[in-house]
Amino acid sequence: MARRLQPTLTEIGDAARALRQGKLVAFPTETVYGLGGDATSDRAVAAIFSAKGRPSFNPLIVHVASATDAVQFAEVSANAQAVARSFWPGPLTMVLPRRRDCRISLLATAGLDSVAIRVPAHTIAQTLLTMTGLPLAAPSANPSGRLSPTSADHVLADLGDNVEFVIDGGACTVGVESTVLSLLDDKPRILRPGGVPAEAIAEVLQEPVTIETGAEDSAAPRSPGRLLSHYAPSLPVRLNAAAAEPGEILLGFGPSAPKDALNLSPIGDLQEAAANLFALLRRLDDPQYCAIAVMPVPETGLGIAINDRLRRAAAAR
Incomplete structure (x- = not known):
């Protein structure tokens, strides 16, 4: 170790x-x-x-x-x-x-x-x-x-x-x-x-x-982080969720998220959300659930990077 x-x-x-x-x-x-x-x-x-x-x-x-x-x-x-x-x-x-x-x-x-x-x-x-x-x-x-x-x-x-x-x-x-x-x-x-x-x-x-948000799944990419399935937890990830479905666990964003959900940023701050992203996905990656549902994150500023990671986490494996 x-x-x-x-x-x-x-x-x-x-x-x-x-x-x-x-x-x-x-x-x-x-x-x-x-x-x-x-x-x-x-x-x-x-x-x-x-x-x-x-x-x-x-x-x-x-x-x-x-x-x-x-x-x-x-x-x-x-x-x-x-x-x-x-x-x-x-x-x-x-x-x-x-x-x-x-x-x-x-x-x-x-x-x-x-x-x-x-x-x-x-x-x-x-x-x-x-x-x-x-x-x-x-x-x-x-x-x-x-x-x-x-x-x-x-x-x-x-x-x-x-x-x-x-x-x-x-x-x-x-x-x-x-x-x-x-x-x-x-x-x-x-x-x-x-x-x-x-x-x-x-x-x-x-x-x-x-x-360039498209993934490079087979040809040699010029950049790290360009493979289709990347930054992935072991559970499937469902994006743009309003709420968790039976068996899922919810990753929230903003003040509209349920109070009992883990929230990337309760105040909707994208910098706070980026800093919390991987740590919270890890906490939710628990085999007692069937999937991680993720509430929408704005596609602006750091939200572009956050959504890029989430799309790759949700890609077919």
Whole structure:
């Protein structure tokens, strides 16, 4: 079983040494907990895939400490620089052309000529990246396709036998994964909605940003989180429910939800709902019920990311 570390410099240093030795360490970011490994090591990346049971064609996000570090691995255009200035550190991943001399394992990028890079805002993640001096491949620290972890307890329950350490940084503040923005061509495209709304990116770039919500079920996706059935609890999920049917349990949203239902946000706040999403789905994923019914969530701002996760959780498996 993995050892739980406290977020002290001494114990984060233990985690950094383990990462440099090719071991896996789970750590908090502002979005969800990541399963970190040396992104330049094929063996470490392979261990991530093995621990998650992740399809090899689904690329991993690489975390670096700063935009300056990103330039070592990707071709950073003027648009990418503008986005980085506005949203890094933060819950935004950019998919950029891979440099010819890029040291990132091809396994981490699924053999593509692009690389997905993020600069996390969480203090623990930043400290760990600085101490290791490495780019860290760090998908969500959960079995592939299952609910993403927003606490150290979630990671220990799901991956405790497959990771060396879990740094306990408490609950994640954003609660859904990063927005994934492709800048591989002239048209900026969001491949996965997340913690940064499309409208904010469009304002920085001064041009429209397309949101591609369709799933990629067989061909190699350019982004993590693009498989059809993803972020799924073990129970079936029924969307846009007004109430629970016999045998179901209800996940509510807003003040109109029944008082006895678990509620993403009793006041209808989308930021609160995003932060609670995975933790509440986990609590409801109980075999005494036949399904999870979910009340509608507005398709605006962070609601776009929330609904993207819910649609994938409800997809046929």
